[in-house]
Each structure stands twice: as C-alpha cells, then as structure tokens.
Amino acid sequence: MLQFKLVLLGDSSVGKSSIVHRFVKDSFDEFRESTIGAAFLSQSIKLDEDDTVIKFEIWDTAGQERYKSLAPMYYRNANAALVVYDITASDSLSKAQSWVEELKNKVADDKLVICLVGNKLDLCQEDSGKRSVEISDAKQYADEQGLLFFEVSAKTGEKVNDVFKSIGESLYSYKKEELLSKSEQNGTNTHGQVDLQLQKPATSDPTSCCT
Amino acid sequence: MGLRTTSKEMDQKSQAGPSGSNKSSVSLVSSLMRSWKITSNPSSQKSSNSNSNSYSNLSGNSSGDNRLNSGNFDAMSKQQTAAIKSSSSYSPLRYSTPVSGISVGESPRPLLYSNHRNGDHESSIKKDAYFKDLDEDWSAVIDDYNMPIPTIANGGISRSNSDNLTSTSLSKAYDPSLPLSRKVTNNSMKSSSSLGTNITQQGTAQSSHNLSYPQLPQLQKSVTSELKLQLEMENERELQKINSIMQRITKFDCIVSDKKIINQQELRQISWNGIPSIHRPKVWKLLIGYLPANTKRQESLARRKRQEYKDGIKHIFTEEHARDVPTWHQIEIDIPRTNPHIPLYQFKSVQNSLQRILYLWAIRHPASGYVQGINDIVTPFFQTFLTEYLPHSQIEDVEKLDPESYMTEEQIGDVEADTFWCLTKLLEQITDNYIHGQPGILKQVKNLSQLVKRIDVDLYNHFEAEHVEFIQFAFRWMNCLLLREFNMSAVIRMWDTYLAETSVETSSGSSTTFQSTGAAGTGSGESNPHTPLQPTNPTFQTPGSDYHSPSSHTNASSKNISSGENNRLRYSSLNEFHVFVCAAFLIKWSDKLMDMDFQEIITFLQNPPTAEWNENDIEMLLSEAYIWQSLYKDATSHWQ
Numbered sequence: 001m002l003q004f005k006l007v008l009l010g011d012s013s014v015g016k017s018s019i020v021h022r023f024v025k026d027s028f029d030e031f032r033e034s035t036i037g038a039a040f041l042s043q044s045i046k047l048d049e050d051d052t053v054i055k056f057e058i059w060d061t062a063g064q065e066r067y068k069s070l071a072p073m074y075y076r077n078a079n080a081a082l083v084v085y086d087i088t089a090s091d092s093l094s095k096a097q098s099w100v101e102e103l104k105n106k107v108a109d110d111k112l113v114i115c116l117v118g119n120k121l122d123l124c125q126e127d128s129g130k131r132s133v134e135i136s137d138a139k140q141y142a143d144e145q146g147l148l149f150f151e152v153s154a155k156t157g158e159k160v161n162d163v164f165k166s167i168g169e170s171l172y173s174y175k176k177e178e179l180l181s182k183s184e185q186n187g188t189n190t191h192g193q194v195d196l197q198l199q200k201p202a203t204s205d206p207t208s209c210c211t
Numbered sequence: 212m213g214l215r216t217t218s219k220e221m222d223q224k225s226q227a228g229p230s231g232s233n234k235s236s237v238s239l240v241s242s243l244m245r246s247w248k249i250t251s252n253p254s255s256q257k258s259s260n261s262n263s264n265s266y267s268n269l270s271g272n273s274s275g276d277n278r279l280n281s282g283n284f285d286a287m288s289k290q291q292t293a294a295i296k297s298s299s300s301y302s303p304l305r306y307s308t309p310v311s312g313i314s315v316g317e318s319p320r321p322l323l324y325s326n327h328r329n330g331d332h333e334s335s336i337k338k339d340a341y342f343k344d345l346d347e348d349w350s351a352v353i354d355d356y357n358m359p360i361p362t363i364a365n366g367g368i369s370r371s372n373s374d375n376l377t378s379t380s381l382s383k384a385y386d387p388s389l390p391l392s393r394k395v396t397n398n399s400m401k402s403s404s405s406l407g408t409n410i411t412q413q414g415t416a417q418s419s420h421n422l423s424y425p426q427l428p429q430l431q432k433s434v435t436s437e438l439k440l441q442l443e444m445e446n447e448r449e450l451q452k453i454n455s456i457m458q459r460i461t462k463f464d465c466i467v468s469d470k471k472i473i474n475q476q477e478l479r480q481i482s483w484n485g486i487p488s489i490h491r492p493k494v495w496k497l498l499i500g501y502l503p504a505n506t507k508r509q510e511s512l513a514r515r516k517r518q519e520y521k522d523g524i525k526h527i528f529t530e531e532h533a534r535d536v537p538t539w540h541q542i543e544i545d546i547p548r549t550n551p552h553i554p555l556y557q558f559k560s561v562q563n564s565l566q567r568i569l570y571l572w573a574i575r576h577p578a579s580g581y582v583q584g585i586n587d588i589v590t591p592f593f594q595t596f597l598t599e600y601l602p603h604s605q606i607e608d609v610e611k612l613d614p615e616s617y618m619t620e621e622q623i624g625d626v627e628a629d630t631f632w633c634l635t636k637l638l639e640q641i642t643d644n645y646i647h648g649q650p651g652i653l654k655q656v657k658n659l660s661q662l663v664k665r666i667d668v669d670l671y672n673h674f675e676a677e678h679v680e681f682i683q684f685a686f687r688w689m690n691c692l693l694l695r696e697f698n699m700s701a702v703i704r705m706w707d708t709y710l711a712e713t714s715v716e717t718s719s720g721s722s723t724t725f726q727s728t729g730a731a732g733t734g735s736g737e738s739n740p741h742t743p744l745q746p747t748n749p750t751f752q753t754p755g756s757d758y759h760s761p762s763s764h765t766n767a768s769s770k771n772i773s774s775g776e777n778n779r780l781r782y783s784s785l786n787e788f789h790v791f792v793c794a795a796f797l798i799k800w801s802d803k804l805m806d807m808d809f810q811e812i813i814t815f816l817q818n819p820p821t822a823e824w825n826e827n828d829i830e831m832l833l834s835e836a837y838i839w840q841s842l843y844k845d846a847t848s849h850w851q
Binding site: 013032033037038039040041042057062064066067073 | 541544545547548549550551580582583584586645647648649680682683686687690691695810813814817
C-alpha cells in the first residue's frame with residue numbers, strides 16, 4: 001500500500017469539504033458547516049494498474065481568507081494538491097490560480113501533483129446560464145500549468161472518484177519511476193514493495209509557517 | 212446563623228414567588244435528602260463555604276495543609292496522571308482525588324472572587340450543581356463495588372443530631388452541618404466511627420466534611436447492599452433535584468429583581484454553576500456588561516442601545532452606505548450553513564436577523580472583520596434571547612419555532628439588538644482571536660500544549676511520537692469556543708459559566724461606547740480598529756494583576772469604572788479559562804488517545820463522542836477545568 005498526503009485548497013464555499021465527503025463517505029449535505037482550521041480524512045482506492053492500493057491522507061483546509069496563513073502547514077509536505085473552484089463563480093477561479101502559484105513557489109517538491117477541479121457541475125447541468133467559468137478557459141490554464149483538470153459535482157458524485165484515481169495514478173507513476181531508478185542504482189529489484197512512508201510535519205511550532 | 216436567616220428569607224421569597232407552591236410538600240423529604248447529600252459528598256468542603264463562620268475558620272486552618280504551592284505541581288501532576296491512568300474506565304472519583312486536597316476551604320469559585328462575602332446570601336444552594344455531580348461520582352463508585360447504598364463518610368460527626376432529622380425544619384434544610392440521613396444511621400454507623408475521630412479533632416462539625424474523602428475506600432467495604440433502598444434513593448434524588456432547581460430559581464429571583472443595584476459578584480458566583488432558563492436572558496446581559504447593575508437604569512439603557520442598533524441597521528440599507536460586498540457575501544454564504552441541524556436557523560427571518568447582526572458587527576470592527584466561527588458564536592445569544600418572548604413552558608421549543616410566529620417585528624429587532632451588543636461585548640474580550648494571523652488562537656493553542664505537557668506528559672509525548680500537532684485539532688476549539696464540539700443546550704449551559712468568567716473590567720468599562728446614532732459608517736463610534744493586544748498583555752495573567760483588553764483602556768467611561776473597582780481581585784479571563792476547559796476536555800479522552808495512532812487521534816478529536824452530552828457532562832468538564840486552573844494557575848504565569 002502506498003500512502004500519500006493530499007491537501008485541498010480553494011476559495012470559501014466552492015465545495016472542498018463536499019468533494020472530500022463524497023469521496024470518503026459517499027455522502028452529500030446541502031449545507032455543511034464551514035471548515036475551521038482544517039479537517040482530516042482518509043480514504044484508500046485501488047488502481048487498475050498492478051492492483052495497487054493507494055491511501056490518501058487528506059487535509060481539507062478552510063477557505064476563508066483569514067485562515068490562509070494556516071495553509072502552508074498543510075501543503076508543506078503534501079504529495080498532491082487539489083485546487084478547487086466553483087464553476088458558477090468566476091472569482092473562485094482566480095483564487096484557485098493564486099493557490100496554484102503559491103504551491104509552485106512554496107513547495108519544493110517538483111513531483112507535487114496538482115489537480116484543478118471545477119465543482120458544482122450539477123448546477124450548470126440544471127441551468128446552463130449559471131456557468132460563469134468556461135470549461136475551455138480552465139482547461140487551457142490547467143494545460144499551461146501542467147495540472148490535472150476535472151469538472152465535477154460533489155452533489156451528484158459525478159467524476160469525483162475520477163479525480164482521486166487520476167491523482168493516484170500520477171503519484172504511482174512517479175513512485176514507480178523513483179523505485180526503478182533506485183533499483184537500477186542498487187542493482188536489485190525491489191518489485192515496488194517499498195512502503196512509502198508519509199513525511200509528516202516535523203515542526204511543533206505552528207507559528208513558524210504563518211509569517 | 213447567617214444561613215438560617217437566609218433560608219428563612221428564601222422561604223418567604225419562594226412562597227411569594229411562582230415557584231414556592233410545592234415547596235413545603237417536598238421540603239421534608241428534601242431536607243432528608245439534603246442531609247444525605249451533604250454527608251455523602253466526597254468533596255463537601257464546598258458546602259462548608261456556605262456557612263460563613265466555618266468558612267473563615269476553615270480557610271485559616273486548612274489552607275496551609277491543602278493549598279498547593281508551585282513547588283508541588285509536578286508531584287501533583289504525577290499523582291493525578293497516575294490516578295487518571297490507573298484504570299481504563301475513567302472514574303471521576305479517582306480523578307477527583309486531589310480535589311479534596313486542593314480546594315478545601317475554597318468554594319468552587321472563590322479563588323477568582325477572593326473577597327469574603329457577607330455570608331447572608333452565600334447559601335449552600337449555589338453549590339447544588341457540585342453536589343449533583345459528585346453524587347454521580349458516588350454512584351459510579353457504588354456500581355463498581357456492587358453497593359446500592361452510599362455509606363456516608365463523615366456521618367459520624369453528627370450522630371447525636373441524627374434524631375433531629377425526622378423533624379427537620381425548613382430552615383435546617385440549608386444547614387450544611389445538618390447530619391445524617393437515616394441510611395447512614397441504619398447502615399454505616401460503624402464505618403463512620405473511624406471518621407468521627409478525625410472529625411472531633413477538627414473541632415467543628417462543618418469542617419469535618421473536608422476530611423471525609425480520603426476515608427472512603429474503607430467505608431465502602433463495610434456497606435451492606437440493600438437494593439430497595441437504591442430505588443428510594445433515586446426517587447429522593449429526583450425530588451431533591453426539583454427542589455434544588457426551585458431553590459436556585461428563587462435565589463436568582465432575589466438577586467436579579469430585588470435590589471436597586473444588582474450585586475454583580477454574587478451574580479457571577481451563582482451563575483458559574485448554571486442559570487435557570489427563565490433567568491438566563493437577563494442574567495447573560497448582566498454578566499457580559501450589556502445591562503447595567505443599576506436596575507433603574509436598565510430599561511432606559513436597553514431602549515437606547517436597541518435604538519442605536521436599529522439606526523445602525525437602517526443606515527446599512529441606505530444609499531449612503533457603500534456595502535462591503537465581500538463581507539456581505541461571505542456572511543450570506545455562511546448563514547445557511549450555521550447550525551444546519553437546528554430547525555430554528557433554517558427560518559428565513561432568523562437568517563436575515565443573523566445576517567444583519569454579523570454584517571453590522573463586521574463593518575464596525577474592520578481590524579478583524581467577519582471571520583468564520585463568529586457566525587457560530589452569535590447563535591447561543593440569539594437563541595437564548597428569543598426565549599424571553601416565549602412562555603416558560605415553551606422555552607425548550609425555541610429551536611423549533613419560527614420567531615415570527617410569536618414575536619412582532621419590533622421584538623425581533625430588540626432581540627437582534629441585544630444579540631448584537633452581547634456579541635460585541637464577548638468578542639471584545641477575545642479580539643486577538645480574529646484579527647490578522649489570529650495570534651490569540653495561536654497563543655491559546657500553544658498554552659494548551661504546554662498545559663497538557665504539565666498535566667499529562669504521557670499524552671503529550673504520545674502526540675509528539677505520532678506527530679500530532681495541537682493546532683491540528685485545537686484550532687477549532689479556540690476559534691469557536693468549543694461550540695462545534697457540543698450540542699446547543701450543552702453549549703448554553705457552558706456559556707453560563709463562561710459569561711460568569713468574562714472580565715468585569717472590560718465589560719463594565721466599555722458599556723457606554725458606540726454612542727453614535729445613525730452614523731454607522733466606519734468612521735464612527737467603536738469602529739476604530741482593535742489593535743492586537745500588546746505582547747505585555749498576556750493571555751495568562753500573573754495572579755493579582757488585572758486583565759485589561761485594549762478597549763478597557765481606550766473606552767473606559769468614568770462612571771462605569773467604579774463598578775470594576777470592586778472586582779480588582781479578579782485575575783481570570785475567558786481566554787484563560789477556556790484553555791483549561793480545552794485541557795480538561797482533551798485529558799478526558801487520554802486513555803483512549805494513548806492507544807491511537809495519528810489518524811485515529813485526529814479523527815477522534817475532530818468528532819468527539821459528545822453528541823449525547825448533557826448539562827451534567829458539561830458541569831463535570833467545567834469543574835475539572837476549574838480544578839486544573841486552581842492547580843496550575845501559578846504555573847501559567849511563567850508562560851509568557
């Protein structure tokens with residue numbers, strides 16, 4: 001089993017928590033209490049390739065600007081980031097873009113998998129007038145930045161699992177490369193049996209990341 | 212003496228009042244019960260406080276023995292940790308072992324309100340919450356030993372009094388020196404005799420309560436089991452509960468309505484142990500400093516404040532006001548997801564009210580602005596103030612009824628205004644929690660971790676080993692004052708105590724700000740940004756120093772300062788107490804957490820099993836927090 005740390009980022013009320021709850025608990029609440037600080041959940045999936053099991057340890061962060069200073073603590077050691085926007089609110093895309101920028105600047109790991117996710121697809125399926133972010137614009141941005149990209153609905157569950165599967169596949173392929181290069185160096189074959197241990201935040205001082 | 216006078220007063224009062232009707236019928240039973248309670252109470256030093264004479268003697272005699280000085284903290288800590296850890300099933304009684312040592316001669320609150328009261332109104336009634344809790348501790352122990360009857364530890368003292376019991380007068384019902392229940396006389400005379408020795412040495416009958424606890428384990432062995440008495444006991448407990456509720460109500464009646472100037476300190480002290488729901492709206496407003504203690508001024512002040520609020524709201528909806536769209540929008544998003552499981556908050560009228568309150572507060576406090584979590588904090592006020600407009604029998608239904616169905620628009624506006632002002636008062640004391648970077652919360656989280664390190668070092672080390680950081684779970688505890696952790700009725704009970712903990716200086720010192728009428732823009736009244744507390748203005752105070760929020764310096768109006776003068780000895784603050792409550796809350800689960808890994812710990816602490824918590828659980832938690840606070844208060848002053 002491979003474990004990865006995943007962080008959710010994005011503007012307030014774009015549906016970060018709803019996406020996670022759909023993925024982890026397959027449930028949806030129309031009105032979910034706002035996340036304060038961050039919430040932790042975990043879920044495992046099985047990839048088609050090699051029957052690999054991937055376990056995600058997910059930190060779902062609070063979206064309001066005031067909590068922004070907490071985010072580094074959660075993305076610092078992340079293997080993947082899910083940057084969420086609301087396809088019915090164009091402001092939320094620019095917020096997502098600023099998160100992507102921050103991740104690229106602050107996270108040293110060039111293997112960080114970033115996935116851009118437009119949520120509330122169901123609203124636009126009911127009434128196409130509600131869409132305010134065109135899928136082509138978002139897709140283009142994602143391609144430019146080298147991000148995975150999905151439009152999903154946490155409410156109906158559409159494409160939510162695909163997001164995590166796709167992230168898992170990317171992480172797995174990175175991992176395989178890494179193991180391969182290692183085994184080549186060592187001249188031994190580990191068959192990918194190495195259990196990847198998550199890096200955990202090492203600092204005990206919560207303020208250190210908030211300046 | 213003082214007590215008997217009090218009880219007579221109380222009795223007269225209760226007969227005049229609505230709650231007096233049943234009183235005499237239950238009084239005999241209750242007096243029996245009371246005597247049982249008192250004698251059986253393992254920490255009944257609390258009751259000793261109810262007699263002012265014995266109280267002063269007692270504190271003189273025993274403070275040397277029982278009050279800890281800072282040098283003993285570590286030892287105490289270990290002892291407690293050991294006590295807590297000693298069984299996998301958490302036993303409050305074991306846990307409370309050090310309690311009897313610590314607070315002898317001190318009532319639950321007196322460390323913080325350290326003046327000696329006149330005594331007359333300091334009746335034992337106010338301690339009922341403690342009696343109740345501790346009785347339950349007893350029953351836990353009794354279960355452990357398969358013993359239906361609690362044998363009364365210090366009963367021996369009043370053996371000679373026991374005959375009086377059957378003819379106990381009403382006034383005697385309040386006397387803590389009052390003696391044995393018949394169970395004691397029937398069953399445990401032998402066992403209590405050993406205590407009697409101790410007691411005689413102590414000299415006063417009252418003080419004997421304090422010494423009873425350590426003897427308990429021996430006593431239990433000598434108790435015989437009589438199941439039928441258990442049933443009787445339950446019935447009596449029920450009666451006693453009703454009786455004590457009635458007494459509390461009467462007591463609050465006395466304080467709130469009987470005087471020209473309400474005795475704030477007395478009110479705080481009695482409120483700490485819970486406020487009857489019919490008194491809660493008014494008492495909250497008094498505690499937080501919204502209503503003045505001078506009863507003659509209350510009405511006019513409330514009228515003026517309500518008008519100010521309404522003018523402010525009117526202004527927001529005029530064209531002169533340039534709406535802060537992001538703030539308005541953020542609040543709009545959060546309102547429907549505030550308490551989504553309580554029907555009250557789904558009514559459009561309620562949502563509109565909260566939207567107005569939060570928006571007006573946000574634009575008047577630009578340094579902080581609206582921060583998620585404040586939408587949670589506003590709700591206990593709003594919900595409680597609604598109950599003022601419900602018939603007493605329907606107070607419990609407040610969560611189900613649409614206020615529009617029982618209130619006029621004008622009245623809803625009044626509730627909004629009261630809520631707004633009380634929210635303002637409360638947030639004044641925790642401003643640092645919501646300004647940029649939330650330094651107040653970070654500081655509290657840090658203090659919590661240090662406190663846990665001292666109280667329960669095993670748990671602290673376990674967290675370190677598992678890479679659990681306090682901020683990962685405690686941020687929300689601080690940001691929402693544990694509101695998200697408990698159901699609403701538990702939270703409201705908790706707030707009785709929290710509001711009794713609010714800093715008097717701050718609340719009274721700034722009660723006349725916000726003079727501007729109509730001009731609700733950012734240039735007026737209280738809208739100056741609240742700057743962060745100075746580094747020298749610590750969350751944890753050196754004992755003896757006063758807590759001042761910045762507003763108490765800048766906004767203090769001379770006519771209110773005088774009421775603060777009486778409270779100079781207070782050195783507690785809401786923030787500080789809250790950290791102790793959080794510590795008590797965390798340590799409650801210590802045994803469980805020790806067996807968990809990172810993921811289990813975080814998941815558990817994010818969803819603690821508190822859904823069924825009732826007022827008793829909260830009172831237990833608050834008592835524990837109080838104990839930790841009295842133990843570690845000196846230690847915390849070094850945390851700067």
